Structure formats: structure tokens, C-alpha cells
Amino acid sequence: MDGLSARQMTASAIPAESATLLDLHADMSLSARQGLALADVALGSRLWRLAWTLGWLDIKLRYRGSLLGPFWLTMSTGVMVGALGLLYAGLFHTNLHDYLPYLSLSLVLWAFLGAVVSESCATFTEAEAIIRSVRMPFFLFSLRIVIRNVLVLAHNILVIIVVFALLSTWPGWHMVLALPGILLWLLDALALSLLLGSFCARFRDIQPIVNSVMQIAFFMTPVIWKPEQAGGHFVLLQPNPFFDLLQVVRAPLLGQSPGTVTWLAAALYSVGLCAIAWLFFARARGRVAFWL
């Protein structure tokens, strides 16, 4: 076989993954299901390198062959912030110097929130080919969604930096207070992708509903407008989970404190989301492959 045998000897030296044990019962108890869901999360976390590669390749593929690559994201966000800034500063009769940092931060953060929510719906459906050909922890695909969007956010942060630098705005050391908020976001994003990912695999008409909810939420949440501009009306718009969650990251970055009530509300929403996501995922995990 034309000198191939030597090659094939090296080939046989590549072992498959270390020995595994698969032990699946039907009609499992709730705790058994939770155990499997927990194992799924643990195994998925161990594959972080794969999740990182998948997330990064997703972005690279979107922009492969283009001159600026992922920096198109930065460009389009920059143009959007500039245009909306000029327009709304005029409409709201506010000072551009005050408004532009607020707007750039809000738009970039909302872009992350919106993309995470809407892409969560496709967490498992977009990975259908893989899920149906090899047993993989489902949490891997959640990590991929979150990593992908964190990378997009990282490109958009450049816009904020440029705006802040041009207007020589410096939020001060309050900025550090955004860190716990960011951690909360990452946790929520993972929970949401497990929840919406499995829910949308079962019910295919959820995605459009989610998209329209997010569109309404964009206008009802103080993203392009400030809460004080709505006057007394804003109270009527509460409770709005998006507002509290946005505030725990945005306020510190603007050099303000979100306040205890906002923090408590954001934490409460997150606990609720994680609990629902966990219960649903533990129940649906074994069925997702059948729904695809």
C-alpha cells in the first residue's frame, strides 16, 4: 500500500477520548434528571476550548473575505451611534456632550442583550447536525452563544472608548462596580440560552414572538431615552426586568450608582430566570435530540 502503512501506524496511535460510561434509564426521577443536567453543564464547561473556537469561527465566518472583518461591527455601531446621537439630541433638546456617552453605552449594551435573547432561540436548532451525530453536552452550545456575543461586544466597546475619549468623559472608579453586573449578565445569558434553546426546539413559533417582544422592550426601556425624560410616565412602565438589568451595568460605567433597589431587583430577576431555566432544562435535556 504505497508507503501508507507507516502513516497508518501513527494514525492508530490517536486514541479516542478517555473511556466514558453512559448509563441511561427511562423514567428517571427528578433528582436523576438534575444529576444528568449537572453533568451536562460540567462536561460542557470542560469543553470551553471548543466553545471558544466555535464562537470565534461563527464571527469569522460572518465576515470572511471582507476587508475589515469583524471590525465591520465596530464601524456599523459607530455610524449608528453618531447618527442617532445627532438626531435624538436634537429631538430631546439635550446637550450632545451629556447624551452621546449615555447613548453609545446604552446602544452597545442593548445590542448584546438583544442578540443574546434572540440568538438563544437557535442555540440547539443551529447545532442540529452535531447534536444528531454525536453525544455532546448541550451546555457547550450555550457557551458558544455567549462567547460569540461577548466577542461581538468586545468589538463594539471600541465605539464607547472612542466616544468617551473624544468627549473626555471619564466615569471614574465607579466603573469597577459594573463587574458584578457583568457577571450577572453572563449567568443570565447562559440560563436563557438553555431555556429558550430547548423551548424553541420544541415550539418553533417562539422565535418570532421573542423577536417582537425584544423590539417592544427596546422602545419601552430607557435605552435611547433617559428615565427622567419620561417624567411621571416612567413609573407606569415599571416593573421592567430589562431596565434593572441594564442599569446594574450601565450606571457604574457612567459613574453613577444603580441603587440598592435596582440591584435587588436585578438579582431577583436573575434568580428567577436561572431557576426556571434549570428546571426546564433538566426536564427537556433528554428530549431535545428528538425535537430537532
Added chain:
Amino acid sequence: MAEATSGPSIGIDGVSVSFPLYHGNARSLKKMMFAAASGRLGQDRKQRVVVEALRNISFSLRGGDRLGLIGSNGAGKTTLLRTLAGIYEPVTGHVRVAGSINALLDPGLGMNVDLTGRENIMLRGLYNGMPREAIARLEDDVISFAGLNDFIDLPVRIYSSGMVVRLGFALATAIRPQILLMDEWILAGDAAFLDRARHRLEEMVRGADILVLSTHDQSIVRTWCSRVLWLDQGRIRADGPPDEVLEQYLGHPLEPLPAAAERVAV
């Protein structure tokens, strides 16, 4: 769980797998909410059409076993392989598989045509939980076997169909598991490639402790397998030595194997 260390094994006990058919828009939330609102949810659930892909399957395999799955299209062969691979979890019964598994179920497994050959190789390595050095070796092995040369850094989309087959095959056969689950696509290849491919495949088969193979090709079953399951509409119709089950399945005595075919099974 104590016997987990005593080598690879497969134990399937009373396993059934069925697929709910969400035909038309039965999959929609709207329909379910209306059904719930009008109190028809229970009835709806009972009327849900399910395809019973596997019904009450039991068997066990130990190191050295080579199992062939035969049966007509839709008999449940691929579903059984997917169940053994842990992709489908049983609706009833118990599945227990100890050992590293490589399931060659779908020629495109995780292959993304927009990525380059090299990126696809790296992804496959990562899917298999390989460390960096092992991925480098996987890359060398696959590139040299598939003979893609300069194409390896170009997107798979522009490959000729022969090149895609070679890459898919090289990837599939590069990783040597203890338990090998094979669907028949792997046995179909392009003619010039077949000799080399066959050699490589046989080496992988020989290296595996347990083989489960689904095929229509009776000479493959007779040369490679030591036991055959005949699946019919998701049930085991016959289970035994290859020649015996094949004769029942085909309904006539088997012809002697051509001399060229040597036994691969050890």
C-alpha cells in the same frame, strides 16, 4: 458501577425509542394553548402520533464482539446506533455503554463547508476532547491520507466531491475508539480511493474492542461480524451467527464467500 473498569461493554435492556410526530403545525405553541384552553390537552396528547422506532430491544455485547445490524430501510438500524451512542435517550428501558465511543453515523459529522479543511480537522479534534498535540497529529494524519495538499487551507465548499469524501473518510477513521458504531455510508466510497480506504477502515475495525455495524451488504456482514441482529419494524426478528440469520433474512441458502474476502474479525 463497580464493573465499569472491566473493559468496554454494552448492555441494552428492554429499550424502546419513539419519535413524536409534530406534523403540520401541531408543533406550535398556539395550537397547544388553544387545546389547553378548551380542555382538550389530554386528548390531544393521547392522539399524538408517535413512530415507534425501537420496541423492547435487549442484548449485550462484550469486548471482541462484532455485531451486524440488518433489516430493511426504516427497520430502526440507525436509531439503534444513535441510541447506543447516547444521542437518543430511551423512552423505556435501560442503556449502559462503557468505553470510548466513536459513532460514524453521518458523513458530514460536524463538517462545515464554509471552513477550511484544516479548521474542520481542528474542530473534530476538539469535539473529541483532544489536547493540542493530539490535534496536530490528527492534522498530519488526515492531510496525508486525504491527499488534499494545498487545498487544506481553502474552504471545503470549493472541494471536488471526491475530495470531500476523502476528507470526511479520513476524519472519521482517524480516531480509534474502543466501541465503534458504523452506519453503512462509510462503506460506500469512490472507486480509486476504495483500496486504501478499505485498508484503513479494516485497521480501525480490527483495533476496536466492540463493533456495531449497520449494513445492507451481506458479504461485509459475513466477513466482519460474529453476530447478527435482524431488525424488523423496530423489533428484533432474529439474533445469532451471521450465516444463520442471513439465511433467514434472505430466505435462501447463502453462497460460499468469494476467496478474495478474508475474515477481518479476530
